[in-house]
Amino acid sequence: MGDMILPLEEEEDMKRRNTFSINDNVDLLVEILGRLDGRSLGVAACVCRLWSSVCRRDSVWEALCNRHVAGGGGGPGTRSVVAALGGYRRLYRLCVGPVLDRLAGGPGRAGWAPTREEAAHLSLSLSLSLFSIDCYERLGGPRQRPASLLFLCKPVNVS
């Protein structure tokens, strides 16, 4: 009866047992971060070393890329192909991300308004094609800079 006055250390111990730190549960962290969009994932990678290492996992980016394709991303072979070409993180950074950005920017420019599934499916296949070209250029050795994807870069205003 009455208040239990606990010594300070026990109080803190109880607090620690009751609080929950996401950094202790990496699997949960992976699940949550896997649901973010590309930009947020990039921001999350700047939080701390643990988060940064989680964000470097290809599975997180794979989930992100596949989320845009109805039906889950094109089969088991896709993963090995993408891994061979450079990984999902690079695929998103170089191709899928810019494609989605451009699509969001102007739907009517193509003269044809795609449905969401069409846009998603086509953007993935287009991204894979462009990605393979980029990988091929990188095979050319250090003297050849991969440049065929430059057109996807956003214009940098240095004025």
Added chain:
Amino acid sequence: MERRRRVSNILSLLLAWPPPPPPPRSSLPTIWERAEMGPYPFGSGTAASGWTDAESSQQSSASEIDGLLVGAGYRVRSSDLRHVAQSLERLESAIGGAPADHLAAAEAVHYNPSDLTAWVDSMLSELAPSRRPPGPLPASPTAETWPDPTYFPLPPQPHQMAVVAAGSRQREEEEEDSAIRLVHLLMSCADAVQRGDSGLAGTITDEMRIALTRVNTGFGIGKVAGYFVDALCRRIYSLSFSSSISVAGSASEYEILYHHFYEACPYLKFAHFMANQAILEAFDGYDRVHVIDFNLMDGLQWPALIQALALRSGGPPFLRLTGIGPPSPDGRDALREVGLRLAELARSVRVRFAFRGVAASRLDDVRPWMLQVVPGEAVAVNSVLQLHRLLRDPGDDAAAPIDSVLGWMVGLRPNIVTVVEQEADHNKPAFLDRFTEALFYYSTMFDSLEGGRCAAQQLQQQQQTTMAAELYLQREICNIVCCEGAARLERHEPLATWRARLGRAGLKAVHLGSNAFKQASMLLTLFSGEGYGVQEVDGCLTLGWHSRPLISASAWRADDNVAPPPDNQLFSSSVTASVPASTISSSDNNSINF
């Protein structure tokens, strides 16, 4: 953006006016043409027939009576020609604007119009006494200044801002007029070249060079005109047409320019993607496939196909690629290097791959047995901007190389033939027609290069890429303008002509399908230029800039109703092989055999 639109406006204006017919010797040119052509001494009735005549006539006294106008009854000093021309323009506008009763004055004073200079001045002073010439007239008659035809005297404006706005608008108008004049000069020069009048052509060339200084050659019509003036100069000042006066560089230079052209604009990417889509669909269900590329270059088309085959349902087939290309001069085997890279890519995505390179300096040197087509495999022939090099003059009765190449190609019974060609008619027999078409086509092309560039102007790399792409196009321009006969390789023909030709050779058209159209449209959304557009024409796709198609992609297959040629044409080896070929293959155990 407005300036870019203006390029096509200028050219459509021009094409609405047919090129001025060459004046027959008996008729007289207009006074503008006379002013352009420079003074002729009285008595020399013939046009300048060579260099020396033109020079001597220029050196003759400028105050002599103009010879050609005397025939019409007017006596004008050669030095006054420009002044008279300008005054006549102003007189025309003054008469148009003058109130009607003023013209029907009670006291009519008649002047003798044969003294044209004085007559015009007096008419002007009568009709518009308050109007003064708007600025300093060209001081000396030999100064090559173009009196601005739209430079009509403005009523005095009280507002400063209006003057400033009018000033900048005026400058723009002046530039536009200079540009229009430049285009007119180009047409006249081309016409002179067609007639063989090298003296006149040379004179006009000098005028064009001066006109170029008045136009902004950084963009738009000025830039294109610069390239065409350069090409015309090369043609006029060369000793013979067959000498290598075009900008022929080394093959490696050409590859670098090609690569930059690939990066700078979407035409080649569009071509590759459409061809790959057609090939992918045609290979459906086959376990052994063979692709023959008429111009391998860097092999940039094939990584995407390898990846798509790796991901196709049912697993990847065994892919063989035969790449045809020019022999490398300096001992390195460029074809083999490309093949190695493609093999490594194929190995990483687990596609069984074999490469064979066929080095041939011309496509008609290739014989079908060099390609080693195996019965039972699906064959795809891919030609990106290659077939037009095999054409000859339309009126030429001799068999053109295109016929033999199409013959053996059809003999291979290909499952799919993908043909990508420029959508232009640059193979007309008359030089002026070709020139006009080329001017319009390359203006649109340069427009599109600028359109894609503006969004990323600050990227220096992008600027370099654009400049290199322009050099790539410059080679084509020089070839079209300067070369004749067998040296002229850029004989572009429109899609309709290709359809007829390929149909005659025994090929049947395959519709490219809506999937290809959607993929092309999506590809275009990635390019920052807003003017690109894909159109579908009877199953073929064309990519263009602002509704002018510039490149077309079509797919064909062997017509089953046409009998294949007898087998000895395909497999005879009586022609000894003078072209080396290298083979690279990768098998599942990850070893590369040579």
